[in-house]
Amino acid sequence: MSNIPYEIHTLANGLRVIIHEDHSVPKAVMNILYRVGSKDEEAHRTGFAHLFEHLMFEGSRHIPHYDEPLQRAGGQNNAFTTSDITNYYLTLPSNQLETAFWLESDRMLELAFSEEKLAIQKSVVIEEFKQRYLNQPYGDAHLRLRGLHFQQHPYNWATIGKEISHIEGATLEYVQDFFFGYYAPNNATMVVAGDVDPAEVMQLAEKWFGPIPERALKKHPLPQEPAQTAPRRDTVYADVPFPAVYKMYHMPAHTDRDYYVADLITDLLSSGRNARLFLNMVKQRQVATSVSAFSWGMYDPGALSIDAQIAAGHSPEAYEEALQQELDSLQDLSEEDLQRIKNKVESMFVLNQMTILNKAMSIATCDSLGDPELINTTPQIYQAITLEELKEVAARIFHPNNCSTLYYLPK
Amino acid sequence: MLNRITPPPVRPLSPRTLPAYREAALSNGIPVYWIPHGQVEVAEVMMVFRAGDSFQPKPGLADYTAKMMAEGTASYTSTGLARKLDDHGAWLSHETDMEFISLNLTSLERHLPDTLPLMHEVGFTPTFPEAEFQKMKQRNLQKQRVTEQKTGWLARRHFGPLLFGPEHPYGKSLGLPEIEAIQYEDLAPYHQRYFQAGNAFFAVSGRFDEHKLLALLDQTFGGLPYTGANKEDSSAKDVPFVTQTGRHYVEKEGLQSTIRLGHIGKERSHPDYYPMEVVNTILGGYFGSRLMRNIREEKGFTYGISSNLVSFRNDGYFLIGTDVKKEVTQATLDEIRKEINILQTQPVLDHELDTVKNFMAGEFVGSLNTPFEIADRYKTILLDGLPTDFLSNYVQNLRAVSAEQIQKMAQSYLNDEVLMEVVVGGK
Structure with a gap:
């Protein structure tokens, strides 16, 4: 009964582009999913994929502020990180579609890394850690439960991280390394949906995302969780x-x-x-x-x-x-x-x-x-x-x- | 070479015509407003009653009554009803607000002949099984004991009565003593008084055959006794505000302080409404707001800080809220005051004002995607007695707000003589 039509293209650099038309309202959505989550972190540096999601809003190589131009174009955005993926999404009036391509391609190209921005987002994330998990009754129950339940697999820790010290310890070098290891066209799916013309979407995709180089991914095999044999x-x-x-x-x-x-x-x-x-x-x-x-x-x-x-x-x-x-x-x-x-x-x-x-x-x-x-x-x-x-x-x-x-x- | 520095040009928002609602009445006079819109053959039927938190002798009674209405009806037990709804993949819920309670049914169009009668059962034949009421009350008392450990709860508990006065319905909250005070005997009279044909209207949206829908509604609800339109207004108008200003501090152990800062605001039809909407957005109403940029993005004091403008049928309130690292509680309060002061003394520059207006227009239009979202806005317009072109003129009214107006609003509404501040946590 469900029938949602879409078309799929893959750019030469490996970016998957999926287009879904829905002209019911003059609005467009761009959703970019990167195949990286907290399971890709190392056990002594947890919480990093999520911290990185915060840094994605702190300016990219040619665009000092991500949010301001989007808001100026009447758009809104957000993102979330899970154990498996990091997903960024924005909506904007469909006649502003190119603004989405301009913004998202620049932050896939390269972030504007700085010590100062990293320091601020570390403290923002630490406050998030407290607000959601540590300063609430029973707030850390699931953090503890995961540790008990996953003894080998990196699902052992939640996306917020195992402990605050891991977030405090994040360095700029590691941030850059993480970016080039996981934020790559060949590790992402971009869905453009709404009041859009597929031919125009592909032309914009080639124009803005086409020049981004394919990158060597840092993917590594994950330890699988052995079968549990006792409570x-x-x-x-x-x-x-x-x-x-x-x-x-x-x-x-x-x-x-x-x-x-x-x-x-x-x-x-x-x-x-x-x-x-x-x-x-x-x-x-x-x-x-x-x-x-x-x-x-x-x-x-x-x-x-x-x-x-x-x-x-x-x-x-x-x-x-x-x-x-x-x-x-x-x-x-x-x-x-x-x-x-x-x-x-x-x-x-x-x-x-x-x-x-x-x-x-x-x-x-x-x-x-x-x-x-x-x-x-x-x-x-x-x-x-x-x-x-x-x-x-x-x-x-x-x-x-x-x-x-x-x-x-x-x- | 691709120019990645210059943003693509900002184009004017294409005009958006919202579907207008149509209007009819059932044989007994209950008004029906409907919005035929959408692609999926799903309908949402809202039966809206003038009731809710400002129509009640005791805090919580409105919502407890609504909750208990689904716990048993003339023909169904609570479980029987839930099963029947699941059989049809339908959802029946209620929403208790300051000025209304609505029963909301979401159902595939083809199931409406089976699902509308269930809504009638819940609305008009509840049996109020006492044992279920007592169990619910005990559960909620226990849950409330957990809630009362949270700084956010303590802030709300103190903020309301200080801002509106201890007797005003806008300032009430539902703590342990209030839950204790709700008695089983209160439910049936509340239901009797407010769940009346003369106190209700329907707001229906989605994709459906409108003749069939109206016939079905009439068949199901057109026979309810109608004793004339209920003229009762909310008690909010009769209780004067007793406002305290200044600082109020509640000590609490923990890692963070919860800060709330606010004042009494205006209803949507007030001339200050649009300028205050813009003031709210500039200060704390979106991710790029001044408070977010300063307190989160420059200082890293918090995960988030925001402001909100809430409007009721009469009056409303403005509220700034955040949870911050305990050690920077005072520094945060100072920075909030500093941002308020800038708004009061320096006119907003065109670039920022344009950004804010574009964002607000985009957000407004972008929030009216589904027929359900549009119907929900119309519900407020009908309840508040706003002009029917409120939605169509919203963006235009927003665009008309000037930098001078914003500065004037900040001076009259955000000054320390009217602001009230509650801090829970550390100083």
């Missing part, structure tokens, strides 16, 4: 009012078909008012005040997490026992339950594609996963999932030996 546990005591329990399970890589099965299970557990964990654990058994499941969408074999705040008067152990029963009860799922969650996932997918920006981001993500056509075939993948498959994957993922558990307890 892992850790406990932290902090100044919090109630116990919380954080669990992480190994789950298939995003490129694996079973990923979609696990993702559907996550929705079944946690999406909306009909979510099984909310209905059974929060409303019925009342062992927790909130429970949520999340599949992290990692490109290598990754993680599915289940977070819970334990209700006053109940123990973390009682919650864990109830949770395991609940997860085991997925084996009693009916065809009707399965069809219902499929309908829901399909409707979420359709609704998510109502804006040009979301479509552009999704196309870029699909391309980075190895197949841009996933933008159209994803709903069919979910629809094809069978009850047997779902039960088999659930049993495999929710085996206690596949799980790391963090107790976060009041001091």
Whole structure:
């Protein structure tokens, strides 16, 4: 039912250019995804891909300020870093499209590196670290949980980094090295979408991005996470009012078909008012005040997490026992339950594609996963999932030996 | 050789005609406004009631009532209802605001005959199961205990009553004592009073057959008893502001201080509205704002600092907010004051003013992509009684703001006699 048309070109320097036309509003989107994330960092220099994302806004070789000219053209932009990718996006009136090419090509060409800018962004990122993770109750739970769950793979640390000292220690030399090792046309996908003419887009792409040289990439093989063979546990005591329990399970890589099965299970557990964990654990058994499941969408074999705040008067152990029963009860799922969650996932997918920006981001993500056509075939993948498959994957993922558990307890 | 230094020329924003809404009434008189627009055969039906945070005897009661309405209806249990919605891939939610509560249904057009009746169930036949209410209240009390550890919460808790007065609805927040005070017996009377045909209108958007849609709405909601339009206005008009200015400090351990600085502002129809929008954007309303450039991009004191202009049907407020490294709390306050002072004493130069206006125009037009986004704006216009051409004239009104006006606004609204400051954390 989904049909999002697009065309793909590759420039001589390796940059993939994908164009999607949507003339419903006079607006254009440029989304550039670089295939670099925190998993490409070294264990003693973490938080760097994200710090680097900040530096991308601090001026490039010919353009001292990235934001000002874009805002002047009526545009807006932002970016995010995950464990696997770094994604930059902007929207602007479609008659200003060339401004996007001018800005983005210059920062792919070369950044305006300086000690002063690096020092300032280090302190901005350190404040971000505090604001999001350290100065919030339970704020560092997931940082700790990752460390427990991934013992070999660099998913071991979150994008913000393992500790503040790593960010403090970033040097200008390393910044430059990182740029030329990962920010390259041959390591990026650019999606141009909206009220655009494909021929004009290609002409602009050749003009602005064509001259950027292909670069030798610093890609290196990543250590893969060995299968977990026994439950892992850790406990932290902090100044919090109630116990919380954080669990992480190994789950298939995003490129694996079973990923979609696990993702559907996550929705079944946690999406909306009909979510099984909310209905059974929060409303019925009342062992927790909130429970949520999340599949992290990692490109290598990754993680599915289940977070819970334990209700006053109940123990973390009682919650864990109830949770395991609940997860085991997925084996009693009916065809009707399965069809219902499929309908829901399909409707979420359709609704998510109502804006040009979301479509552009999704196309870029699909391309980075190895197949841009996933933008159209994803709903069919979910629809094809069978009850047997779902039960088999659930049993495999929710085996206690596949799980790391963090107790976060009041001091 | 490619010239990478000179930016491509800035072209004028192409004029954008927004789809106008159409208007009809159900057989019992409930007004329906609809915007046929969009490519996907999805409709969003909003049933908007004049209710909400400034129409309530107790803080939180409006939202608790709305939450509890989906916990059981004449024909469905809470779970039965959620299942039925999932079967159709539909979403039914509510939104509680200062001046309205709306029930929002998002549904594929072909499922509307099945999903609209569910919305009717929730809106008009809730059973308010008491056990579910007590459980919800207990859960929220516990969650609130966690929230109360956050500096952001403490800042909000202190800021509202100091700025608007302890009795004013705009200044209320929902802390532990307020949650405790909401009683089961309060729900049904609140529902009875505000969820009335005479107190509602529909705002519908998306791609659908409009004749079928109107017929369906009439079939589902046209039979509700209509006892004339409800004339009740929000209690916000009856309670005078009791404003304190100056500095208020709340000590709290932690790594950062939360800063809030603000004053009482104006509604959208006030002549100062557009100039204040521009003042807000220049000072802290976008990434390139003066506060961001100074306090984040030059000093590295914070991850972010921003200002906001919030307008209600009557009045509103202006707020500067940030979380900063504790050691630089005072230095940040000094820099904020310095930026305010520059706005008051030096006219904004054309280049910056043009950039800001272009950004605002682009942001405004760029935020009206989907039919749902457009309908949401129309909802505010209808509730606030603004002229129907408010959206079409927005950019033009923005462009008309002069540097002199900006300086005058900064002098009258951002001076220390009217500014109120709350700091939570360190001095």
